[in-house]
Amino acid sequence: MTLVVLGCALPSYNSWWPFFVVIFYVLAPLPTIIARRYQDDVGSSNACKELALFLTAGIVISAYGLPIVLSRSPITPTSVIETGACILVLFGNTVVFLTILGFFIAFDKDDDGYNMW
Template sequence: SWGIKPDLSFGGAVGLMFLMLGCALPIYNQYWPLFVLFFYILSPIPYCIARRLVDDTDAMSNACKELAIFLTTGIVVSAFGLPIVFARAHLIEWGACALVLTGNTVIFATILGFFLVFGSNDDFSWQQW
């Protein structure tokens, strides 16, 4: 599993590069898309909380995990919707919107990859970090 860590960090760096290009290129020069950083931070929180609160043998654990996935999906959809709303409101250009959406795709794929690689291991604990 050591070989996947550089790949995840590279994916995060590429995603943030697309976000910064959508903001800082001289033809765009608007920093409104940086608000999607809040969605990057918020997206894993419901699932992490649900994993720590529930036990797999509990009947309510399935409902709690489903709620966490629903909330996470709402956060991810909002992250994709915000640049589109900004572009339609003429706060940013459509090219900047495309760059931000590309960055969103890469970042959320990286977050998903992290949870697929490190989330399935039962003996994984946060104390390893």
Template sequence: MAGIKALISLSFGGAVGLMFLMLGCALPVYNKYWPLFLLFFYILSPIPYCIARRIVDDTDSASNACKELAIFLTTGIVISAFGLPVVFARAEVVSFWILPEPFCLKVLL
């Protein structure tokens, strides 16, 4: 039963994250669609492990180089998904302001 609860909470968190990603791009206040490139990372992340699972036979309990490489590539893709918004913010493509900039400046001053 604990596995089902974890799966449900993980899928709920993913759905909320995708909803916030879509809202952040679609709201007319921001009007920037660059964060949608994160969807490529979300689509690509399970592919290496799925390919390795199909290739490697699970009869042996020892670790396998193909599976470890797939886990390494999946980890790299997931870390890249976290790093892309940081690169966008550093290049000033997107901003981390929650409110429109004139309002934020009035609040901070």
């Protein structure tokens, strides 16, 4: 998240448009959380899990695509955001999504090794 803020707030970039990827950070774990809750009630629903993974993948790809599109758009004589800001946001995306993945791996309810937590 710090890299995303740096990509927005540094004086050489001075554009807060890349900060919209935070919406994707909030939306990314929601399909998986909903699918796990629904899966517990119904039993093992593989279709529900696959749909949740598909939606999550779409959200993650959109989070990577937004800064690239903003850096390549020809709305003004220069692009909406600078290339350096785009790179910082892409690295920030990688850190945040790996953290979310690590959370789901560490606190998986199906794994018996973490029941003591």
